[in-house]
Amino acid sequence: TWERNLEGLVRFRYVEDAEDADLGVVLIGERGPAPESDVRVLGATRLGGTCRVRAFDPDAERMQAEFEAPEFRVFVADDTGLLEPDQVERLALHEIGHVLGMAGHSPIPGDLMYAVARDRTLGDVLSNEDVNSFVSLYRLPNGALFVRTAQVGSAERTPAPSGPAGDEPALSVAPHVDARFGYELRLPAAWTRIETSHGVIAVNGVAWDYDASFQVILRRYPTIDSYLARYGRAYLGRGRLISEEAFELRGQRGRKLVVRDRVPGVTEYLAFVETADGRLLVVIADCPSEFYGRYRPWFEASVATFELWGDGPPEDEQP
Numbered sequence: 001t002w003e004r005n006l007e008g009l010v011r012f013r014y015v016e017d018a019e020d021a022d023l024g025v026v027l028i029g030e031r032g033p034a035p036e037s038d039v040r041v042l043g044a045t046r047l048g049g050t051c052r053v054r055a056f057d058p059d060a061e062r063m064q065a066e067f068e069a070p071e072f073r074v075f076v077a078d079d080t081g082l083l084e085p086d087q088v089e090r091l092a093l094h095e096i097g098h099v100l101g102m103a104g105h106s107p108i109p110g111d112l113m114y115a116v117a118r119d120r121t122l123g124d125v126l127s128n129e130d131v132n133s134f135v136s137l138y139r140l141p142n143g144a145l146f147v148r149t150a151q152v153g154s155a156e157r158t159p160a161p162s163g164p165a166g167d168e169p170a171l172s173v174a175p176h177v178d179a180r181f182g183y184e185l186r187l188p189a190a191w192t193r194i195e196t197s198h199g200v201i202a203v204n205g206v207a208w209d210y211d212a213s214f215q216v217i218l219r220r221y222p223t224i225d226s227y228l229a230r231y232g233r234a235y236l237g238r239g240r241l242i243s244e245e246a247f248e249l250r251g252q253r254g255r256k257l258v259v260r261d262r263v264p265g266v267t268e269y270l271a272f273v274e275t276a277d278g279r280l281l282v283v284i285a286d287c288p289s290e291f292y293g294r295y296r297p298w299f300e301a302s303v304a305t306f307e308l309w310g311d312g313p314p315e316d317e318q319p
Contacts, residue, residue, distance in 0.1 A: 024071035032075030045098040110196030169301040182310020212287035267292040
């Protein structure tokens with residue numbers, strides 16, 4: 001996956017003897033550590049001491065640096081039991097991202113390098129943002145030095161919008177059409193759209209600076225009940241379930257959950273709909289709790305426009 005998506009920037013080769021390996025993969029047959037009561041660590045890459053200075057050229061103001069992470073670990077069980085093989089694969093791909101030099105995480109939920117895995121089965125495809133981050137990282141000259149400087153005479157950063165622009169929901173005139181999965185819906189007007197491997201995310205700002213988001217995921221899963229039985233804890237986390245209600249969307253069974261403070265100060269609107277062709281629509285929308293009363297009509301208005309007109313690819317052929 002990394003070789004294919006980064007188009008030659010990195011190469012991997014399997015070796016039989018561990019002594020010949022630059023990178024080791026450790027699979028641990030137990031639940032990962034829980035640093036907090038509702039947080040379970042499923043993968044870990046130790047980055048301390050991985051970057052070492054080998055030489056310094058004072059004339060060029062450059063250092064020769066070497067980055068090497070010798071191994072990463074993946075825990076193959078969580079609170080509900082053993083992980084599926086595709087879940088383990090995705091966790092391993094995420095940790096390889098750290099091994100390749102990405103110390104932090106993406107702020108975009110659909111990215112492979114996003115910090116929190118909810119159902120952990122959203123494919124092994126790097127998003128455009130994942131790819132762009134690593135391409136930019138690898139374009140930096142070896143040993144380049146960066147410092148923070150005070151901004152002089154520059155304008156202050158414009159913050160992301162605080163609350164919806166109006167009292168009534170304003171949706172895009174033209175629907176967002178996803179031919180990969182055979183559906184369309186109208187997203188909030190003027191929000192930035194980011195395609196993911198299993199749908200789309202819309203944010204009311206730019207990818208790294210927004211205060212409300214609306215994520216659509218469409219994937220094959222038998223029922224809402226079975227999905228929540230497997231992944232419900234990941235959606236609730238440390239948060240409080242504020243409300244739960246059943247609804248119908250074009251004759252199909254649905255359920256809405258409202259969760260507060262899974263992330264402090266944030267309220268999440270979750271909608272699940274069983275489609276007629278055996279798939280499950282999952283909508284994850286969030287915003288600051290103080291604005292939730294104003295944003296919820298926007299979230300619900302967008303969900304109400306969802307229309308399915310194609311079967312989509314089989315699960316093992318989804319992009």
